[in-house]
Structure formats: structure tokens, C-alpha cells
Amino acid sequence: MNTRLLLAYDGTGFGGWAAQPGVRTVEGVVTAALDRLHGTRGPVTVAGRTDAGVHATGQVVTVSLADGPPTEALHRALNDVLPPDVAALAAETAPEGFSARFDATARSYVYSVRRGVVRDPMRASQELHEPRRLDRGLLDELADLVVGSHDFTAFTPIETEHRTFRRTVEAARWVDTEHGLAFEITANAFLRHMVRTLVGNMIVTARGDRHAGTRSFAELLEGAPRTAAGWTAPPHGLCLVHVRYP
Amino acid sequence: MNTRLLLAYDGTGFGGWAAQPGVRTVEGVVTAALDRLHGTRGPVTVAGRTDAGVHATGQVVTVSLADGPPTEALHRALNDVLPPDVAALAAETAPEGFSARFDATARSYVYSVRRGVVRDPMRASQELHEPRRLDRGLLDELADLVVGSHDFTAFTPIETEHRTFRRTVEAARWVDTEHGLAFEITANAFLRHMVRTLVGNMIVTARGDRHAGTRSFAELLEGAPRTAAGWTAPPHGLCLVHVRYP
Numbered sequence: 262m263n264t265r266l267l268l269a270y271d272g273t274g275f276g277g278w279a280a281q282p283g284v285r286t287v288e289g290v291v292t293a294a295l296d297r298l299h300g301t302r303g304p305v306t307v308a309g310r311t312d313a314g315v316h317a318t319g320q321v322v323t324v325s326l327a328d329g330p331p332t333e334a335l336h337r338a339l340n341d342v343l344p345p346d347v348a349a350l351a352a353e354t355a356p357e358g359f360s361a362r363f364d365a366t367a368r369s370y371v372y373s374v375r376r377g378v379v380r381d382p383m384r385a386s387q388e389l390h391e392p393r394r395l396d397r398g399l400l401d402e403l404a405d406l407v408v409g410s411h412d413f414t415a416f417t418p419i420e421t422e423h424r425t426f427r428r429t430v431e432a433a434r435w436v437d438t439e440h441g442l443a444f445e446i447t448a449n450a451f452l453r454h455m456v457r458t459l460v461g462n463m464i465v466t467a468r469g470d471r472h473a474g475t476r477s478f479a480e481l482l483e484g485a486p487r488t489a490a491g492w493t494a495p496p497h498g499l500c501l502v503h504v505r506y507p
Numbered sequence: 508m509n510t511r512l513l514l515a516y517d518g519t520g521f522g523g524w525a526a527q528p529g530v531r532t533v534e535g536v537v538t539a540a541l542d543r544l545h546g547t548r549g550p551v552t553v554a555g556r557t558d559a560g561v562h563a564t565g566q567v568v569t570v571s572l573a574d575g576p577p578t579e580a581l582h583r584a585l586n587d588v589l590p591p592d593v594a595a596l597a598a599e600t601a602p603e604g605f606s607a608r609f610d611a612t613a614r615s616y617v618y619s620v621r622r623g624v625v626r627d628p629m630r631a632s633q634e635l636h637e638p639r640r641l642d643r644g645l646l647d648e649l650a651d652l653v654v655g656s657h658d659f660t661a662f663t664p665i666e667t668e669h670r671t672f673r674r675t676v677e678a679a680r681w682v683d684t685e686h687g688l689a690f691e692i693t694a695n696a697f698l699r700h701m702v703r704t705l706v707g708n709m710i711v712t713a714r715g716d717r718h719a720g721t722r723s724f725a726e727l728l729e730g731a732p733r734t735a736a737g738w739t740a741p742p743h744g745l746c747l748v749h750v751r752y753p
Contacts, residue, residue, distance in 0.1 A: 271628040316629065337624060345631035378583060382517040383562065383633060385591035 264332065265355035266291075266339075268320040270347040273386045273497065277313040278320075287311070287347060291322070294342040298335065300327030308361045308504040309368050312453070314496030316387065319350075319369075319503040323361040361504070367431060369447040369503040372460045372494065376441035388441070389460075389498035395442075395467040400435045403463045403478050404444065407433040412484035416459055417452035419487045426484070428452065433459075447503075454493055461492035510578065511601035512537075512585075514566040516593040519632045519743065523559040524566075533557070533593060537568070540588040544581065546573035554607045554750040555614050558699070560742030562633065565615075565749040569607040607750070613677060615693040615749040618706045618740065622687035634687070635706075635744035641688075641713040646681045649709045649724050650690065653679040658730035662705055663698035665733045672730070674698065679705075693749075700739055707738035 268291065276284035280292065288305055295301045302325040311317055326335075336352040343349065373388035375381060380390040407430050414426040432447040444460050466478055476489045514537065522530035526538065534551055541547045548571040557563055572581075582598035589595065619634035621627060626636040653676050660672040676694045690706050712724055722735045 269628050271631065318629075340625060345626065345636075346628045348625050348628050350625055379586060379594050379596055380591065382515050382592045382594050383564075385517065387629060390591075 262326050262328070263355045263357055263359055264324055264326050264335070265353050265359065265361065266322050266324070266349055267351040268322060268347065269318045269350055270316060270320070271386070272311060272314045272316045274346050275313065277315070278307055278310045287317075287320075290344055290347060294339055295324060295326065297342055298338050301325065302327055306360050306362050308365045309451070309501045311499075311501055312496050314386075315499045315501070316497075317501040320501055321361040321365070321504045321506075323355055323359060364506055365504050366507055367447050367449055367505040368451060368501065369445065369505075370451070370456045371500050371502050372444040372446075372456055372498045373438070373500070374442045374444070374460075374464070374498060381440065386497050387500075389494055391441075391464060393468055395464065396469065397435075397442075397467075399467045400442070400463055403466060404433045404435050406479050406482060407446070407459060411482040413452050413455055413482070415481045415485040415487055415490040416455045416462075417487065418454055421453065423452050426452065428455070435463075447505075456499055457496060458490060458493045460498070461494035462490055464494065465491050508572050508574070509601045509603055509605060510570055510572050510581070511599050511605065511607065512568050512570070512595055513597040514568060514593065515564045515596055516562065516566070517632070518557060518560045518562045520592050521559065523561070524553055524556045533563075533566075536590055536593055540585055541570060541572065543588055544584050547571065548573055552606050552608050554611045555697070555747045557745075557747055558742050560632075561745045561747070562743075563747040566747055567607040567611070567750045567752075569601055569605060610752055611750050612753055613693050613695055613751040614697060614747065615691065615751075616697070616702045617746050617748050618690040618692075618702055618744045619684070619746070620688045620690070620706075620710070620744060627686065632743050633746075635740055637687075637710060639714055641710065642715065643681075643688075643713075645713045646688070646709055649712060650679045650681050652725050652728060653692070653705060657728040659698050659701055659728070661727045661731040661733055661736040662701045662708075663733065664700055667699065669698050672698065674701070681709075693751075702745055703742060704736060704739045706744070707740040708736055710740065711737050 270287050275287050278287045280286050280288040292305055305322050305324045308321040332352040332354055339349040375388045375390045378392050410429045412426050413428055428448050428450055430448045434445055436443050476485050481490050516533050521533050524533045526532050526534040551568050551570045554567040578598040578600055585595040621634045621636045624638050656675045658672050659674055674694050674696055678693045680691055682689050722731050727736050
């Protein structure tokens with residue numbers, strides 16, 4: 262029985278999504294919970310493999326369960342069994358063959374930045390604190406440059422599992438929030454660290470600091486090498502908020 | 508130079524306010540930060556000694572600093588030196604002899620309860636998740652009973668440092684929040700665990716469960732022994748939000 266789950270988690274206590282021996286991962290605790298309840302057939306398929314420290318409020322996974330449970334009961338039972346930093350927001354039966362990963366047409370992330378001298382201790386693991394002056398208008402211009410199809414080689418680690426570096430960004434913008442800013446981005450797919458390195462380079466540019474290299478932000482978006490780009494913002498400001506399906 | 512600080516902290520990573528050898532405490536990190544910046548004369552005096560896991564958005568402390576710093580510079584420097592889970596919201600020079608503890612006329616706490624089947628992983632360390640049915644009207648009635656001067660012996664651990672058990676509650680009420688409920692309480696002073704044990708006993712009563720003992724909630728408020736009261740709600744839902752001065 263192919264089952265689709267909508268998950269939320271606080272990434273602080275996890276070594277990322279993907280199961281690794283000896284590391285507490287989201288995949289590890291979700292698989293353990295499902296195994297305990299129903300027995301899984303084959304691995305859990307995930308829409309967005311989040312890194313260590315990255316959060317999700319709209320992660321989607323599909324999994325084949327050994328028996329066909331009523332999904333309402335599964336939903337309730339999962340939340341009883343999962344640890345406090347993961348929640349199943351929804352559980353439903355999915356069409357046979359439906360894949361959370363391959364059927365997704367877009368992913369949306371939000372990167373949260375707190376402004377002002379004083380950080381909020383309650384949100385310290387969920388937003389970047391950036392008290393320095395930022396050119397707000399420049400941030401908007403940089404976000405506009407990100408929209409479209411680009412070669413994002415400069416925005417992912419050199420040691421990579423990716424084979425192609427072109428991705429299509431459908432929407433990218435900075436919005437003002439109650440205590441700062443947030444960068445919202447939607448693309449067909451993302452490279453590893455792509456949002457964090459985009460955010461880091463936009464912030465460094467908007468602070469008026471020089472890039473590590475001499476290329477403009479626009480040049481970085483057209484296949485510049487990783488070494489041409491600068492700072493990768495830390496993972497804790499990032500959250501996977503939505504995955505779109507046809 | 509007598510200095511008054513307004514502090515916020517996420518209590519999750521602390522063994523409470525009070526310094527203890529070998530334990531990470533808020534007093535410990537604040538004292539270390541002040542010592543590093545200015546050198547303190549004598550101990551930090553605190554308005555509300557919070558327990559392990561309890562948060563604060565409005566903690567007040569006074570401390571005598573070895574030299575008289577401009578408080579604006581101190582404020583900025585403190586936030587640079589303090590760890591991410593503590594922030595100095597304000598710093599100002601206080602009148603000689605002013606004490607954060609002895610001059611306080613009231614303390615206010617909020618206890619947050621999330622309702623509904625699904626918890627919020629991002630707030631798991633900042634609110635109690637209570638998915639069971641609660642008699643909302645009964646909660647209001649119980650909160651009304653808490654207001655006034657009572658002997659709160661039943662609401663603090665048997666092993667106690669307190670010598671008197673009568674406290675005067677100025678205001679107590681349950682309010683509806685976006686995702687649940689919050690209990691707001693203001694009193695001249697509090698016994699250890701008092702808010703958490705009040706909340707625990709109100710919730711157990713509103714669930715329709717029997718108390719550990721046979722006394723009514725009203726009887727518990729008039730000097731019943733600790734053993735007559737039931738559940739102490741966990742610390743992570745509790746936050747010190749305000750301290751009042753004349």
C-alpha cells in the first residue's frame with residue numbers, strides 16, 4: 262500500500278534527512294516508527310533531502326507499507342511513536358507508483374534572518390541573526406537575478422553527487438517579517454547547499470563586503486566555479502516549506 | 508556601578524538559573540560574560556530563579572560592575588559575548604541599592620499548552636502538547652479559584668527551602684492562543700514548581716481524571732499537604748515574562 266506522509270521537523274537535533282550509521286537522522290526515526298507500527302517494504306522516498314540542522318514544515322515522503330492501514334489511524338499512531346521534534350501533519354493513501362521525489366514539480370524553501378541588535382533566544386536555532394546594515398533594495402535586485410534557469414555550479418560544494426548544475430528558479434524574493442527578513446525561493450529542484458550559498462552571497466553583497474572572488478553576483482549564476490562564490494549561510498535558518506505535485 | 512539587565516533565554520540547554528558546579532546555568536554564563544567584559548563585584552541578583560528547562564522573556568537581574576561602563580556599549584558587548592540561547596534585551600544604570608529581587612513587587616509567568624492531535628516540532632521545547640479533551644469552562648473556574656491569598660503548600664516539593672507558603676495571586680487566567688491555550692499568572696512571589704503544579708492539577712481536573720488524592724482543587728489551595736495534589740506539568744511550557752517594580 263503506497264502511503265504519502267506530510268512531515269514537519271526541527272532539524273536541530275538531526276544529522277540531516279538521510280539515514281547514516283551511528284547518526285540520529287529524520288529518515289532513521291521515521292523509518293523506525295513506521296517499522297514499529299506496520300513494517301515497511303523498501304525505503305522511504307523523500308521529496309527534499311535536507312542537510313543537518315535544516316528544518317521542514319512541508320516535507321513529503323512516500324513509503325510502501327506491509328499492510329494497508331487506515332491512514333487516519335496511522336496518522337495518530339505515528340505521532341504517538343515519533344519523538345517530539347518530528348510530527349506527521351498528514352497521512353494518506355497514494356496512487357500506486359506515485360513518488361514523493363520523482364512526481365514533485367517544485368520545492369519551496371524559506372531562509373529566515375533576524376535583524377536588529379538583539380537576537381531571540383527562543384528562535385536561535387531557527388533563524389540567522391544578522392545585526393549589520395544591509396542594502397535592502399540591493400537584496401531585492403539580487404533575488405530578481407536568481408529567478409530563471411542558471412548554472413548553479415558556484416553554489417554547491419566541489420565534492421558533489423550532482424551530475425547537472427542547471428536548475429530553474431520559478432520565484433525568488435526577500436520579504437519583510439515581524440523581526441527581520443526571509444528569503445523565499447521555489448525551483449524545480451535544488452543543488453546541495455544551493456539556497457544557503459545564495460543567501461550567504463546575497464547577504465555579503467548587501468553588507469557591501471567584497472566577494473571572496475571578483476565576480477559579480479550575476480556572473481556567479483552563470484557557471485562560475487565554486488571558488489568564485491563566498492559565504493554559505495548556516496543551515497539553521499533554512500526550512501523546506503512546500504513541495505508541489507501536479 | 509549598580510546595573511540592571513533585562514534578559515531573555517531559552518531554558519532548554521540550561522540546568523536552571525542558579526549557578527551549580529559542573530552544570531551549564533544561566534547565572535553561570537551571564538556571570539562569565541560580565542566578568543569577561545567588566546569584572547563583577549559580588550553576585551548577580553535575580554528577580555525569578557527559574558528551574559531547569561524554564562524559559563524567560565522578561566528576567567531582570569542587578570549586578571555591581573567593577574567599573575562604570577556606558578550601558579549602551581555594555582548592552583551591545585554582552586550580546587556579542589553571550590551564547591545564542593541568552594540575550595540581553597536591555598541594560599541600564601540602576602539606583603544604588605536597587606535590587607532586582609527585593610524591589611520586585613510582582614512576577615508574571617505564562618504556561619503554554621498546544622491543543623490538537625499534531626504537535627509543532629519547532630515549539631516542542633516551548634509548549635506542552637495536550638491532545639486530550641479539556642473542559643474549557645472548568646479551566647476558567649479553576650483559574651478564578653487561584654486568585655487571592657492562599658497557602659500553596661500542596662503546590663511545591665516537600666523538600667523545600669521556603670519558610671512560608673502563603674502567596675498572593677493578583678491575576679490568573681486561561682487565554683486562547685492560535686494553537687491552544689496559555690495560563691497567565693501574576694503574583695507577588697512564587698514557590699518552587701508552583702505554576703507548574705497549578706497547571707498540572709488544573710489540566711488533570713479539566714480532563715475529568717481524578718486527583719491523586721480526594722481533595723477538590725479549592726481545598727488544595729488552603730494548605731493541603733503536597734501529597735494531596737497531583738501532576739506537576741513539565742518545565743518546558745513555562746516562561747517568566749515580566750517582573751514589576753514600583
